[in-house]
Amino acid sequence: MDGLARLLDTFFNTEVAARYWPDILAGVWITIGVGVAVTATGLALGFALAILRAKQTPWFSIPIVMFADIMRALPPLIIIIVFFFAFPLIGISMSAFTATWLSLSLVLAAYAEESLWGAILSLPRGQSEAARSTGLTWWQTMCAVILPQALRLALPPLTNRVIAVSKNVALGSVVALSEVLNNAQSATSTAGNPTPLTMAAAAYLAIFIPAMILARRMENRMQWRV
Amino acid sequence: MSSSPILELVGLRKAYGPLEVLRGIDLAVRAGEMVCVVGPSGSGKSSMLRCCNRLEEPTGGRIVVDGTEITGGGVDINALRQKIGMVFQQFNLYPHLSALGNVTLALRKVRGKSAAEADALGLAALKRVGLADKAKIYPGQLSGGQQQRVAIARAIVLQPKLMLFDEPTSALDPETVGEVLKVMRELRESGMTMLVVTHEMGFAREAADRVIFMDGGAIVEQGPPHEIFGAPKHERTRAFLTRYTSWA
Ligand SMILES: Nc1ncnc2c1ncn2[C@@H]1O[C@H](COP(=O)(O)OP(=O)(O)OP(=O)(O)O)[C@@H](O)[C@H]1O
Numbered sequence: 001m002d003g004l005a006r007l008l009d010t011f012f013n014t015e016v017a018a019r020y021w022p023d024i025l026a027g028v029w030i031t032i033g034v035g036v037a038v039t040a041t042g043l044a045l046g047f048a049l050a051i052l053r054a055k056q057t058p059w060f061s062i063p064i065v066m067f068a069d070i071m072r073a074l075p076p077l078i079i080i081i082v083f084f085f086a087f088p089l090i091g092i093s094m095s096a097f098t099a100t101w102l103s104l105s106l107v108l109a110a111y112a113e114e115s116l117w118g119a120i121l122s123l124p125r126g127q128s129e130a131a132r133s134t135g136l137t138w139w140q141t142m143c144a145v146i147l148p149q150a151l152r153l154a155l156p157p158l159t160n161r162v163i164a165v166s167k168n169v170a171l172g173s174v175v176a177l178s179e180v181l182n183n184a185q186s187a188t189s190t191a192g193n194p195t196p197l198t199m200a201a202a203a204y205l206a207i208f209i210p211a212m213i214l215a216r217r218m219e220n221r222m223q224w225r226v
Numbered sequence: 227m228s229s230s231p232i233l234e235l236v237g238l239r240k241a242y243g244p245l246e247v248l249r250g251i252d253l254a255v256r257a258g259e260m261v262c263v264v265g266p267s268g269s270g271k272s273s274m275l276r277c278c279n280r281l282e283e284p285t286g287g288r289i290v291v292d293g294t295e296i297t298g299g300g301v302d303i304n305a306l307r308q309k310i311g312m313v314f315q316q317f318n319l320y321p322h323l324s325a326l327g328n329v330t331l332a333l334r335k336v337r338g339k340s341a342a343e344a345d346a347l348g349l350a351a352l353k354r355v356g357l358a359d360k361a362k363i364y365p366g367q368l369s370g371g372q373q374q375r376v377a378i379a380r381a382i383v384l385q386p387k388l389m390l391f392d393e394p395t396s397a398l399d400p401e402t403v404g405e406v407l408k409v410m411r412e413l414r415e416s417g418m419t420m421l422v423v424t425h426e427m428g429f430a431r432e433a434a435d436r437v438i439f440m441d442g443g444a445i446v447e448q449g450p451p452h453e454i455f456g457a458p459k460h461e462r463t464r465a466f467l468t469r470y471t472s473w474a
């Protein structure tokens with residue numbers, strides 16, 4: 001066999017691919033499911049924290065800053081391991097899905113909070129003063145004046161972070177979450193051939209390239225309105 | 227001239243930490259009166275204005291607007307603020323909303339008007355400042371003078387009893403100052419009560435009913451414009467005015 005044939009046989013083995021594609025596809029659904037769930041809860045929690053922090057009371061701000069710093073400093077892998085392996089010792093057990101979803105949601109929330117908070121802070125004070133001077137409440141000002149502008153400013157870092165954190169669903173393999181990468185790895189060792197890993201890579205591209213295109217379109221659309 | 231005060235400041239004090247910037251201001255502005263406030267930078271003009279709608283919390287004294295004391299607990303400040311329009315040096319228009327969207331936001335959110343009602347009132351307000359044709363335009367595409375006129379429309383659409391202006395023309399190109407002053411003059415002629423911090427001495431001299439000179443957190447001197455500008459009694463007023471006119 002020449003080099004090219006060996007490469008094809010090793011990484012693009014059709015026989016192995018035919019045998020294991022249902023496993024890979026099952027993993028794709030798990031990856032997408034966890035990714036979407038993490039995006040929803042992570043952004044929701046992050047936005048809620050940024051808005052609470054904008055209240056500028058130390059009772060909220062100090063714990064929020066601590067939470068955001070810790071969650072951004074720790075490798076997500078460690079957080080997943082703690083939730084899955086350490087929490088049962090204090091009587092809190094959870095599935096691999098829950099541990100991965102919860103960990104990544106908290107990580108995304110920390111980054112989303114920082115991005116949105118930074119955007120809120122960068123708006124001129126006069127924006128909220130103008131709104132308050134016409135009788136809008138703090139909350140009305142937040143919803144109608146501050147958030148629409150802050151979300152637009154924060155959109156590029158937010159979309160980048162959503163993609164980065166969703167990719168980390170692969171870390172769920174350490175707690176045996178049957179997402180794409182985990183299924184591909186087990187398939188690889190049973191088959192004795194790394195073709196499933198190639199399939200996993202293709203699956204990642206199929207999931208994330210459209211996500212990136214969608215993100216870019218959202219950013220462009222937001223930029224044109226002003 | 228009517229004599230009931232729309233705005234009454236009694237012994238108003240304001241301190242930022244140890245720094246006392248208002249040291250007991252007593253001032254009454256009657257209905258329909260236009261009072262211009264002049265004074266050197268840091269004399270507390272903005273602080274006084276911003277206490278009047280409690281964008282800054284006063285540290286002492288009383289503020290009465292249209293018969294209601296707005297200082298102290300138990301007041302619905304959001305309801306009261308609708309009676310007090312404010313125009314800022316930097317316009318502070320909402321960049322994500324059209325001119326009409328800027329003007330109608332409070333009508334919709336605070337007054338609970340329907341979109342159609344709010345738009346009709348908003349268009350009428352834009353018309354008063356000569357910008358009915360710019361209703362759909364976003365602030366980024368308006369000149370400074372136009373933006374400031376939209377900001378005035380945003381305030382008057384709520385039919386306030388009192389309008390506060392904090393250096394409304396200081397951030398404008400010289401060629402657009404006139405159009406904003408013209409709108410302010412028309413507003414005054416329509417009977418609006420106005421308290422105006424300004425460095426436009428010409429405007430104060432010719433349009434104000436009364437001019438206040440502030441320095442060091444206190445009112446040093448006040449009177450009709452021809453007295454303050456023509457024959458200032460106080461040495462500090464004289465020094466300020468000569469310095470100001472020689473710079474201008
Ligand atoms: N938020 C604040 N915190 C601390 N000090 C402040 C604050 N706002 C104003 N000051 C101080 O209070 C004093 C009065 O300020 P103010 O803005 O009322 O003056 P001004 O007469 O409006 O001046 P200018 O003509 O420059 O606008 C100044 O010394 C200023 O530095």
Ligand SMILES: [Mg+2]
Pocket residue numbers: 271272273392
């Ligand atoms: Mg000022």
